[in-house]
Amino acid sequence: MFIDKLKEKFGADMVETGSALGEDSIVIARDKAPEIFRTLHDDGEFAFEFLIDVTAVDWLERRPRFEVVYQLKSMSRNLRLRVKIRVGAGEDAWVPSAYPVWKSADWLERECFDMFGIQFRGHPDLRRILLYDTFVGHPLRKDYPFQKRQAIVPEIDPITKPLRPTK
């Protein structure tokens, strides 16, 4: 089985493994993530060429609070794998960027940062992708109120700062 090969390869660097509903997933240690990503991509036995999605799960009550989830696909070996990294709240909400291994991580990690406020260290251009720069908070966190509204742009006084300069 393919998940046994992973266990053989990474051993104690994997916190947890699981197979449910025909889908394999592993939980890895954050500090080992760059090496594991590199092996999953480069090793011919796995050959995960494609990073489909990066997202996060906010468990709110659980410690550590967040799970960052990577969906991987190997087209040459017809494999799928879900990789998770558990991170805490506040300053601890960071993971190393997968951008050096998969270029598709660029926009995917920007979205995850935008929605959950997870920091991706080593990302070349980590800024909001869907929301605007002045938006406060990260809306897919469970403690972000569903009905909350925010001003789309900060208010501009049209007298002191005209939108279009007069001729």
Added chain:
Amino acid sequence: MPLPARWSQKIEASDPADEIMELQMGPSHPASHGTIKFNLKLDGERIADCDVEVGYLHRGFEKMCEQGTWTQCFPYTDRLNYASPCINNVGFALAVEKLLGLEVRSARNICA
């Protein structure tokens, strides 16, 4: 508003006599299929850099789906891509079936 790191990088025109022109294309441009904005840096007719703003149609479907039951999520999956609503419906339906452990008979079998 501070400019993003990569976008603020200076680009030199290929001809020293020229300069880079910044052009904001969109968010509603007849040449684009939907609502999207391209912040372009042009070196003559060549695109030297392009920063894409894709958030204009972002409605927070995931957050809305958290509030409802699984049947109430179908209209959202319908609207993820108006060119192919059915494949998104099917994807969501198959995920629900898988999570609930349902075995759904095909319409052909029901009619027979």
